[in-house]
Amino acid sequence: MGDPRGFIKYSRKNNPVRPVMQRIKDFDVMELDLDDADRREQAARCMNCGIPFCHHGIFYGGGRAVSGCPNDNLIPEWNDLVYRNRDRQAFERLTRTNYLPDMTGRVCPAPCEAACVQALNGPGITIRNNEKFIIEQAFKNGWIVDSGKPQHRTGKKIAVVGSGPAGIAAAWRLNQLGHSVTIFERDDRFGGLLMYGIPNMKLDKKIVERRFQALREVGIKLVNNTEVGKDISVAELRKAFDRIVLCTGSRKRVIWTCRVVNSAESTKPLIT
DSSP, rough: OOTTTTHHHHOOOOOOOOOOHHTTTTOOOOBOOEEEHHHHHHHHHHHSSSOGGGGGGETTTTTTTSOOOOOEEEEEHHHHHHHOOHHHHHHHHHTTTOOOOOHHHHOOOOHHHHOGGGGGSSOOOOOOHHHHHHHHHHHHHHHHHHHHSSSSOOOOOOEEEOOOHHHHHHHHHHHHHOOEEEEEEEESSSHHHHTTTTTTSSSSSHHHHHHHHHHHHHOOOEEOSSBBBBTTTTTHHHOOSSSEEOOOOSSSSOOOOOEEESSSSSOSSOOO
């Protein structure tokens, strides 16, 4: 813990937002960023408490509500690393549990902040904003593509059906493990909910496109305007790929699904 009195010394500062009279004239992102010094002070507010409720997601209300981080992000650890100016390590720690902090750092409702011990006596830590800072540092310094490249190729070919958050995360991890991955998307643009379900004021589409450019750079193939079962058959996929991962999500409700279908006799898992 870099500054054990940080939560006393520094008040919470949210990311500023653009003035209303500017925002009503366009559809641009409404949230701005703090400067680096202020962001590191915000990270110093994390108390590294004995029981960090922020990083353990507990579902309740019949699974309809959650307290804490559903991804089980190691929040106190990367908050401390941000404060210490160790951004590369913070990025590596964050992406152990979350492959898409460039998305969650912008649109997540942050139940972790409500679960923060600091919130018992004042405002919690700016966890979502800190997460966004970490991933932006990673893109700025070129760490994203380096982290996604495999050390060797296994020779296995995987088809991922759907390019929403589940498809991106599955493809990224499978590629890291050395498998050759192809994502199939039925729409004309990649991203699913990220592209078609979240407005620009929350998630600029350039951010989504930046992530898919990173997927291309690490060797993942992207095929759009291709609906499985219509433009290409399941039989064709089974013949061409060792595994098929279904990440089709849902058009009617915000539910992300991801299911692996064996297309070979082996049942050995290809993703961990």
